[in-house]
Amino acid sequence: MSYSDIILCIFGLFCTSYISRILPLAILGRRPLPTALALWLKYVPTSVFGALIFVSIFGDAGSGFRFSVTNIEMLAALCVIPVAAKTHSLAYSIIVGLTAYWLLQNYMI
Amino acid sequence: MGQYFNKQVFKAAWPICFGYVPLGVACGILGEKVGMDPFLMALMSVFLFAGSGQFIALAMIGANTGIIPIIITVGIVNLRHLLYGLILNQYISKENILYRAIYAQEIVDETFAVNSVEFQKDNSTWTPKQAFGLNFVSHMGWVLATVAGVILGSAVYIDTGLVSYALIAMFIGLWSFHFKTFKLVAIGVLGGILALVLSLWLDNMLNVVVATIVAAVVGAVWDNGDGVGEK
Numbered sequence: 001m002s003y004s005d006i007i008l009c010i011f012g013l014f015c016t017s018y019i020s021r022i023l024p025l026a027i028l029g030r031r032p033l034p035t036a037l038a039l040w041l042k043y044v045p046t047s048v049f050g051a052l053i054f055v056s057i058f059g060d061a062g063s064g065f066r067f068s069v070t071n072i073e074m075l076a077a078l079c080v081i082p083v084a085a086k087t088h089s090l091a092y093s094i095i096v097g098l099t100a101y102w103l104l105q106n107y108m109i
Numbered sequence: 110m111g112q113y114f115n116k117q118v119f120k121a122a123w124p125i126c127f128g129y130v131p132l133g134v135a136c137g138i139l140g141e142k143v144g145m146d147p148f149l150m151a152l153m154s155v156f157l158f159a160g161s162g163q164f165i166a167l168a169m170i171g172a173n174t175g176i177i178p179i180i181i182t183v184g185i186v187n188l189r190h191l192l193y194g195l196i197l198n199q200y201i202s203k204e205n206i207l208y209r210a211i212y213a214q215e216i217v218d219e220t221f222a223v224n225s226v227e228f229q230k231d232n233s234t235w236t237p238k239q240a241f242g243l244n245f246v247s248h249m250g251w252v253l254a255t256v257a258g259v260i261l262g263s264a265v266y267i268d269t270g271l272v273s274y275a276l277i278a279m280f281i282g283l284w285s286f287h288f289k290t291f292k293l294v295a296i297g298v299l300g301g302i303l304a305l306v307l308s309l310w311l312d313n314m315l316n317v318v319v320a321t322i323v324a325a326v327v328g329a330v331w332d333n334g335d336g337v338g339e340k
Contacts, residue, residue: 001170006149009176013166014156016184021213024194030202036329041196043328045225046293047300047321048192049284052218054301055308055317056277062312065305072270073277080278084285090124090223093285097278101271 053077076100113242117235121227122243124279125219126250131272133251134265136163137258143171150259154252159217161314162186163255186314192321193221200228201237208241215244219276222283229286292331300324 001009033041057073058065066073079100084093133154140150145167157163162183169179193216201212224243227235287293304320311319 001144001173001176003149005176006145006170007152009166009170009179010149010153010156012176012180013153013162013183016180017157017159017162017187017190018214020184020187020190021194021216022210024191025198025201025209025213028195028198028202033199037195039332040325040329042332043293043296043325044192044196044321045222046284046287046297047324047328048189048218048317049222049280049287050297050299050301050324051304051317051320053277053280053284054298055304056280058305059308062308064309073274076274077277077281080281081285084282085288088282088285090279090282093282094124094127094275094278097274097281098271101274105271 072101072104075104112236112238114246115239115242118239118242118246121223121239122246122250124275124282125223125243125247128219128273128276128279129247129250130254131267131269132160132276133254134258134261135267135269135272136160136167137255138261138263138265138267139164139167139171139258140255141259141262143167145259147256147259150255151252154255155248156214157183158215158248158251159183159187160219160251165313182313189218189314189318189321190216190221192318193218193225196225197221197228197240200224201240204237208237212241212244215248217247219279220244220247222280226283226286290335292328292335296324296328296331299327 057071057077058067060066068074076097080093080097083089083096087093137145137150140153140163145153153163153166157166165186166179166183169182194213197212197216201209204212220243224235224240227233227240227243284297287297300320303324304316307316307320310316
């Protein structure tokens, strides 16, 4: 792809991505949310986090799952979850997660 | 400026930037391999600003894919930002148009995650200005990291498995703020299982979008009078 093609591509990427980003802000504006939508939105963040986390840990690029007792991402997550639930601290979550991952990767599995 | 950038903002932003450094450098290294220079990389990180979206776009550029398929694919990957805007809107709807136009551009998984949790905390003092500051710091962190990746090229070795775990751990930390009721936890697990099952048929993060929509509908129906409650 030529230099100018890449610039054109980036502009196109900006346009399509920006639509998803601005649309809800533009449409909802200052209107209050209908109750049903508010109730649904209450469960969106937990669902997104669950989805992103499970896919990162067990996903295998669409070609199956990595369900295994030696799945390092899973084992490290099992260390992070109790710490996160107890402290609600992102710093502790990251420190525990990286330490556990590193230890598992280098010394156990 | 102190309203946009203060201690509370940096305290909330560092885990994002911490995760972005290795991820952004890795993204820049990939960019360098497919022919990006620092200027193009900066342009892409400013105007696209999407971790997985940029990795996919760069891989497709490297594979000589046409512009239209790249744009459509990344557009689908970034559809989930629509969900984030629906939630964030209620906290920033009173800000002016310029604020909201820029805010929209900086909605990504990480900034949404941290801002929504900060806004929803009990007795939250998180302001739209602080959220804006956090977005800006994160965005700049991403731009700098990706440009650094292009410049460093393959001269550095990064254990991406290890470093990208920082963001997974951060997401677990953010998820924990929703461990308030059994239903909230169960719906999160449901979203996770659905996303995994759907990944067999849907790719490009579309599995995450569909799983979220369905799991949250189940949550709303099951909610049964618990109410919108915490804000």
